[in-house]
Amino acid sequence: MASIQLKSVEKKFGGNQALRGLDLEIADGEFFVLLGRTGAGKTTTLRVIAGLEKPDAGKVMIGGQDVDGWNAAERDVTLVLQQYSLYPRLTVRGNLEFPLRSKIRNMTEDEIAARVEKAAQTLQIVPLLDRKVEKLSGGEMQRVSIGRAIVREPQVFLMDEPLSALDAKLRESLRVELKALHSNLGATFLYVTHDQVEAMSMGDKIGVLNKGRLVQVGTPSEIYTNPKNTFVARSVGTPPMNLFDGMIEDNQVRLNDKSSLPISVGDAVSGRVATVGIRPEDMVLESGAPAEAKVFDIEDHGVMKILTLDTDAHRFHATVSAKIHLKLDEVVRIGWNPDKVILFDQESGENLANR
Amino acid sequence: MAQIDLVDVQKYFGALHVIRDMNLTINDGEFVVMLGQSGCGKTTTLRAIAGLESVTSGKILIDGAEVQDRKSADRDIAFVFQSFSLYPHMTVYENIAFPLRAVGMSTDERGKAVKEVAEVLRIESLLSRRPSALSGGDMQRVAIGRALVRRPKALLMDEPIGALDAKLREEMRAEIKRLHIARNSTSVYVTHDQVEAMSLADRIVIMHDGFLQQIGAPDEVYLHPANLFVAQFVGSPVMNVTNARFSANGSGTKLNVGGAEEGFRFSSEEKAVSYKPTGELMLGIRPEAVHLSHDPLEHGFEVTTTNVEPLGSHDIVDVRVGEATLRARTASGFIGGEGARVWVDIDASQAHFFDGASGLSLSGRH
Numbered sequence: 001m002a003s004i005q006l007k008s009v010e011k012k013f014g015g016n017q018a019l020r021g022l023d024l025e026i027a028d029g030e031f032f033v034l035l036g037r038t039g040a041g042k043t044t045t046l047r048v049i050a051g052l053e054k055p056d057a058g059k060v061m062i063g064g065q066d067v068d069g070w071n072a073a074e075r076d077v078t079l080v081l082q083q084y085s086l087y088p089r090l091t092v093r094g095n096l097e098f099p100l101r102s103k104i105r106n107m108t109e110d111e112i113a114a115r116v117e118k119a120a121q122t123l124q125i126v127p128l129l130d131r132k133v134e135k136l137s138g139g140e141m142q143r144v145s146i147g148r149a150i151v152r153e154p155q156v157f158l159m160d161e162p163l164s165a166l167d168a169k170l171r172e173s174l175r176v177e178l179k180a181l182h183s184n185l186g187a188t189f190l191y192v193t194h195d196q197v198e199a200m201s202m203g204d205k206i207g208v209l210n211k212g213r214l215v216q217v218g219t220p221s222e223i224y225t226n227p228k229n230t231f232v233a234r235s236v237g238t239p240p241m242n243l244f245d246g247m248i249e250d251n252q253v254r255l256n257d258k259s260s261l262p263i264s265v266g267d268a269v270s271g272r273v274a275t276v277g278i279r280p281e282d283m284v285l286e287s288g289a290p291a292e293a294k295v296f297d298i299e300d301h302g303v304m305k306i307l308t309l310d311t312d313a314h315r316f317h318a319t320v321s322a323k324i325h326l327k328l329d330e331v332v333r334i335g336w337n338p339d340k341v342i343l344f345d346q347e348s349g350e351n352l353a354n355r
Numbered sequence: 356m357a358q359i360d361l362v363d364v365q366k367y368f369g370a371l372h373v374i375r376d377m378n379l380t381i382n383d384g385e386f387v388v389m390l391g392q393s394g395c396g397k398t399t400t401l402r403a404i405a406g407l408e409s410v411t412s413g414k415i416l417i418d419g420a421e422v423q424d425r426k427s428a429d430r431d432i433a434f435v436f437q438s439f440s441l442y443p444h445m446t447v448y449e450n451i452a453f454p455l456r457a458v459g460m461s462t463d464e465r466g467k468a469v470k471e472v473a474e475v476l477r478i479e480s481l482l483s484r485r486p487s488a489l490s491g492g493d494m495q496r497v498a499i500g501r502a503l504v505r506r507p508k509a510l511l512m513d514e515p516i517g518a519l520d521a522k523l524r525e526e527m528r529a530e531i532k533r534l535h536i537a538r539n540s541t542s543v544y545v546t547h548d549q550v551e552a553m554s555l556a557d558r559i560v561i562m563h564d565g566f567l568q569q570i571g572a573p574d575e576v577y578l579h580p581a582n583l584f585v586a587q588f589v590g591s592p593v594m595n596v597t598n599a600r601f602s603a604n605g606s607g608t609k610l611n612v613g614g615a616e617e618g619f620r621f622s623s624e625e626k627a628v629s630y631k632p633t634g635e636l637m638l639g640i641r642p643e644a645v646h647l648s649h650d651p652l653e654h655g656f657e658v659t660t661t662n663v664e665p666l667g668s669h670d671i672v673d674v675r676v677g678e679a680t681l682r683a684r685t686a687s688g689f690i691g692g693e694g695a696r697v698w699v700d701i702d703a704s705q706a707h708f709f710d711g712a713s714g715l716s717l718s719g720r721h
Binding site: 169179197201221224225234236239240280281296308319 | 520522525533549554573574593665668
């Protein structure tokens with residue numbers, strides 16, 4: 001059993017408060033992704049769990065046990081980093097065997113060989129076993145460093161942006177591999193990233209971290225469709241959710257002097273200004289739509305086009321089919337799917353539906 | 356403004372051949388993006404146009420005049436780097452005006468030119484500030500302003516927004532494009548980011564290993580890739596590529612992929628493949644051209660899902676076909692998870708075929 005709990009964890013580096021009363025609950029066997037920008041406290045969280053940093057206050061529990069005072073080795077967790085820390089002079093096999101040869105493990109040669117073989121098969125690096133590490137590509141090296149983590153058969157895998165240094169194509173295939181690895185091993189994964197595509201595509205659950213606090217935890221679809229506040233709304237989705245301040249009246253949002261667009265929520269804030277959120281794929285362009293806009297920019301991404309639409313007051317992103325042909329500065333009619341509009345408090349940024 | 360030509364350009368760094376047989380014409384007023392991985396020769400090409408790097412052989416022409424032996428300063432070209440190279444002790448105004456002092460312009464004329472550029476870049480309110488008081492986006496706006504103020508023949512940019520955060524990058528992309536249109540300038544832009552290339556360029560120049568792979572408008576490069584490298588470099592998720600084989604199927608044709616027994620019904624092989632490959636036949640199919648359905652599909656067959664990536668606006672679902680995995684773009688929530696049985700078909704009109712040996716497209720277009 002290896003669930004992870006953090007209770008009111010505080011960590012300061014000099015004057016910089018990295019973690020502010022962080023509460024986190026990760027179930028046994030879960031693939032949990034912590035999503036946040038540089039400086040949000042992601043890496044510090046990992047290091048606190050791994051036992052590489054000592055929290056100033058609060059509790060860290062692994063498998064229900066308070067691990068305060070346990071050193072990194074005693075916690076039975078493993079850390080995979082962005083930079084592959086492999087021994088360049090050893091072969092792949094030598095690198096995989098290394099953590100098993102530690103005296104405290106006391107393993108026989110047969111046991112070591114069996115573990116290495118199993119890990120290599122899981123990661124499909126059997127043909128590489130006798131190669132020198134310095135002869136490997138980036139993707140192969142990252143597989144080997146994950147392999148070195150696997151051979152120890154830990155209960156918890158902590159991963160700190162392991163794919164960021166790889167090119168896009170390799171990242172895509174390793175994403176799928178890591179997910180398959182997780183379901184094969186059944187271990188608890190805590191994966192840290194700033195890349196929302198990684199978070200959405202891999203996590204059973206996503207925790208959005210901001211300034212040392214957990215803002216929201218949920219499945220990828222909860223985070224995407226029901227963000228707790230504007231910060232979370234902006235954290236996932238490309239292009240990001242359109243957010244603008246608008247006057248709410250009679251189930252309509254006033255866009256400018258000329259036009260309004262309908263919404264299906266918002267009775268509570270009628271007559272007030274709210275921050276209105278709508279995803280680019282929920283915008284529609286059709287003749288007869290309620291509002292008018294000018295095409296400010298067109299990005300052709302092959303599979304679709306991303307338009308920037310200029311109403312006098314705001315600029316919107318809209319994703320449309322790649323087959324739609326428009327010109328810059330062309331005037332179009334725009335609307336949106338009223339059921340997909342989310343209203344946020346203008347001051348606090350909180351989602352008003354959650355009140 | 357100017358036309359730029361590269362004719363048979365070669366560049367060696369010692370034994371390393373970084374630009375090979377480069378022939379390229381950049382038209383007056385065009386926005387050309389050079390796209391490739393690090394080390395492909397794109398930045399060296401840009402620097403060679405600017406005169407920051409010499410060429411080993413070949414010609415570079417600006418408006419028809421050979422410039423390969425001219426100094427950088429005599430080519431009348433402006434260059435914007437990724438790192439904002441501003442003078443920290445000068446104000447924004449002085450930074451932008453600096454290149455004009457060198458050409459001996461009067462104070463009044465300088466003021467007018469700076470104001471005009473600042474207006475286009477929306478930095479008028481920042482003119483009296485020092486660079487240290489600016490955000491990353493504003494610093495890069497100032498750097499672009501300084502490059503444009505003397506109205507150069509062409510503007511060359513080397514990953515100018517690579518150091519900015521995602522949101523700012525998106526904003527700056529649209530601005531750079533509007534600026535290009537407003538100034539009617541010739542722009543050459545280097546990046547490794549295919550999204551940036553697709554969204555900015557009139558034409559994309561794709562490079563790999565010093566060789567030019569394909570030149571074309573974004574939709575052309577996306578819809579008609581010349582070879583496997585281009586096919587898999589442009590588009591996200593990457594194009595599915597797998598070995599394939601045509602076989603007879605009663606009166607029609609079947610396309611088997613990944614060595615699978617079952618195949619996609621295909622109207623005719625001749626339409627899809629103009630040349631016989633010397634190596635193995637490879638099918639390339641983009642995720643949006645792989646169709647999944649809960650109901651039987653006439654031209655397809657049943658498969659098992661192996662992975663689901665929910666991305667919010669859509670899902671990417673992997674299915675196993677023989678030894679191959681095909682990734683499909685579906686509506687979000689189309690399928691609950693892996694291990695489900697679904698029907699799969701491909702849109703034959705969007706199927707690409709390549710020679711497994713040379714990697715070249717077999718469509719006969721290129």
